[in-house]
Amino acid sequence: MPPLAIMPVLRFDPAAVAECISPLPPLEHTTLYENHNCSTSSTKVLYQIATHHYDNGVFEMKWGRVIIICAIVLSIQIASADTLNLTAGTYETFADNRTVQITANLTDSTGYPVNGTRVNFTTDLGNLSASYNYTNASGIATVNISSWDIGNATITAEAPTATNATVNMTFVVGPVSKIVLTSILEGTVNTTHLITATVYDKTAWEFANDENKWRIMPDVKLNFTITPPPGSTYNSANITPPSNTTNKSGITTAIVRLDKCAGTNGINVNVTNEDGVDVHESKTIIGVAGAPVNLSITANPYNVSANGIDTSQITGKVTDVFLNPIISTGSVRFNTSGNIITKPLDGTGEAAISIGPSIFTVNVTVNGTYLDEVGNSTNLTNETVVVFYTEEPARIVVTADATRISTTDIPGVNESAITAAVIDRWGHVLSNRSVNFSTTLGDLSSTTAITDANGQATTTLHSDITGDATVTASTLNDSGYEINGTIVIRIMNESFVSVITNIEPDPVEPGGIINVTTVISGQGNITGTRLAAHAMLALDRSGSMDPDYYAGTPLDVVLVLDRSGSMKFLGSGPEQPMTDAKTAAKVFMDNLVSNAQVGVVSFSSSSRIDTGLTLLHSSDNKTLVRGAIDGIYASGSTAIGDGLADANSMLVNGRGDARKITVLLTDGVCNAGSDRDCSNAIAIANANHITIYTIGLGSAEYIDEPLLQRIASETGGTYYNAPSSSELRAVYN
Known part of the structure; x- marks a missing residue:
């Protein structure tokens, strides 16, 4: 058979030729297979073909000759190219x-x-x-x-x-998968700031740790929004433009104006990407208060019962032009009748002291001045008034200038002046109250009267008939219940000696001078009147007579208290020794005589004067010192030397005739300040005759007892150890 002009493919029916093919060895070379037995008569077919590979029932033979001797070839097809x-x-x-x-x-x-x-x-x-x-x-x-x-x-x-x-x-490149926003972290309220947005595709997530592989996306239109701080009444925050398109570097910008209200401004940018997915990013800028322009001084409550129990909290708050509080920057100096307490602004922009309690009805004016962060006075001042008021009537005290009088037909003292004083349960006199008078004998000059500024209503009694006259004075309390008081006046028609006592002024003003005059006169056949006694007394607010005269050498005492962080938690019962320390310091102050002066200094990482030397001659002054002690809170390190330096400065400027004493309390080791071995403080104390008593609170392993012992011994004082805060009161005593 002559060679073919094309590359044929022999296609056989696999089932038909399986019997012929299966015994054959692999066609690796051109081979002549003869006399291969098939079940049918032998037929010899000779082709010059183009392949020699069997695959899925198809012989594909490369150039060569093969002779297949089979009885039947069911299908031979020569196909063209696919x-x-x-x-x-x-x-x-x-x-x-x-x-x-x-x-x-x-x-x-x-x-x-x-x-x-x-x-x-x-x-x-x-x-x-x-x-x-x-x-x-x-x-x-x-x-x-x-x-x-x-x-x-x-x-x-x-x-x-x-x-x-x-x-x-x-x-x-794409799709948009990540937006990176950059801006400042915080700024002054109502100011403008630039924000920058950079857009990346999905490589920013796939190669998160290798920014060099991030691909930027130009020509992306972003939408910008801003949310003002929660609770803002201004809602003045804005962002311009509200949308912008990224440049060839994948970057676009906008200008943010922060809200007038201090707080968190929320910035959001978003875009819907090519896959319909919302891609967004958020960032916050904290708006902080601007320059301080206003100081408010408020009282809570403004009106306080003068019951010796209730107090009023005075709060100084410094704000900017938009009424945002100035946070933890500067302090407020409170001045009450010359007594000064300085308090730092806290995390809410406020400083507070307590006024009271008081048993006296009085209006207390509190002035406040803002001090900047370096302690300089500013022109921001304000004041408020706290009124300690009386309560409803609780009783009536009835008195008479003469409890024995003659009948009207006998010359002499035949009339008694009756005075009814209306007072509340705390002993305060009540003005402008209606009082009704009645008597069981004789006649009254009036049966109704209104109490004057001293809480007093008066009438007079006279009688033509002898006997005991019971005079009753009554008034109503705020609930409509009647309150009354009585006095018995004896009316006589025989001779007797009359004793009449007059007090001027009546009532007595605290701290004032009173005159007590006793007049003895004969009634009936006893004639003549003479001044029997005249006394002049000076009373302090507690009613004691001239207490400073008996108090001895005056004391100027400065309490120096450790307010470092360790004073919060030391031991387990109680966990706050600061509370016990303040209680013990107040008890110590209460035990001092009225001519003593007390100042308070506290120290942590630095020292401050909480209140200057204050004379303890009045309950109001004691209240101020208590308030200064109560306002001490623990945090920071321990600067003992700085605390002693402030105490020395205060005592050096104290009274020349007073004994000067410092009482130092600490629970740790001096680890802050410029005078850590306290040598300078000791030298100044000795030069100015200042005695320093030291108290170490807690176990000796946590406090520097050698230093405390040295401070005390070198200044003529004594060192004490209080193993636990509950024992401080005994040490102070």
Whole structure:
């Protein structure tokens, strides 16, 4: 048989020729097979053919000769070349590792799908899910492609019986996946600031730890919004422009104006990306108060019962022009009748002291001045008034200038002046109260009267009849219940000696001078009147007579209290020794005589004067000192030397005739300040005759006992140890 002019393919029916083929060895070389037994008659067929490979029932033989001896050749077909087409699910996609399907379609010359043929795939960009696949019954073989790199990819498909096919795809930057906002962390309220937004695609998430691989996205339109601080009544925060487009560097900007209200301004930027996903980013800018322009001084309550129990809290608050509090910057100096207490502004922009309690009805004016962060006075001042008031009537005290009088027909003292004083349960006199008088004998000059400024209402009694006259004075309390008091006046028609006592002024003013005059007169046949006694007394607010005269040498005492952080928690019962320390200090002050002066200094990382030397001659002054002690809170380190320096300064400027004493309490070791060994404080104390007593609170292993012992011994004082805070009161005593 002559050579063929084309490259044929021999196609056999596998079932028909299996009997002939199965015994044959692999066709590795050109071989002549003769006398191969088949079940049918022998037939010799000789071809010069183009292939020698058996695959799925098809002999594909390369150039050579083969002789197949079979009885029957069911089908021999010589086919022309196949056609291979290549397509992509999309021809442009994002370089974010998403997959696109590549489809190869293999058909023969008649358009019939070619099944079971291996198709090889390659690409010059990106990654394929497989390097080859076999066609299915529809002649289709598929793979997927993805890429993190941008650019054009050429995908090639190869099949043995067809010309190679290619398809081109483009991987582009995107989609928008991350926005990075940059701005300041905080700024003054009502000021403007630049914010910057940079847009990246998905590489920002895939390569989160390698920013060099992040791809920026230009021409992205971002939307900006701002939320004012919670509770703002201004709602003045804004951002311009509300939208902007990124430049070629993937960056755009906007200008933020912070709200007038201090607090958190919320910045938000967002965009809906190409996949329909909302991509957003948020940032906060804290708006802080501006310059201080206002100081308010308020009392809570403004009106306080003068019951010796209730108090009023005085609060100083410093604000900017928009009423935002000035936080923890500076302090407020409170001045009450010359007594000064300075308190730092806290985390809410407030400083507070307590006024009271008081048993006296009085109006207390409290002045406040703002001190800046370095302690200098400013022109921000204000004041408030606290009124300690009386309560409702609780009793009536009835008195008479004469409890024995003559009948009207006998010359002499035949009339008694009756005084009814209306007072509340705390002993305060009540003015402008209606009082009704009645008597069981004789006549009254009036039966109704209104109490004057001293809480007194008066009437007079006279009688033509002898006997005991019971005079009753009554009034109503605020609930409508009657309150009354009585006095008995004896009316006589025989001779007797009358004793009348007058007190001027009546009532007695605290701290004032009173005159007590006793007049003795004869009634009836006893004649003559003479001044029997005249006394002058000086009373303090407690009613004691001239107490300073008996108090001895005056004392100037400064209590120096440790308010370092360790004073919050030391031991387990109680856990707050600061509370016990303040209680013990107040008890110590209460035990001092009225001509003593007390000042308070506290120290932590630095020292401050909580109140200057204050004379203890009045309950109001004692209240001020108690308030200064109560206002001490623990935090920070331990600057013992600085605390002693402030005490020395106070005592050096004290009274020249007073004995000068410092009482120092600490629970630790001096680890802050400029005079850590206290040598300078000791020298100044000795130069000014100041005695220092020291108290170490807690176990000796936590306190510097040698230093405390040295301070006391070198200044003429004594060192004491209080193992626990509950024992401080005994040490102070």
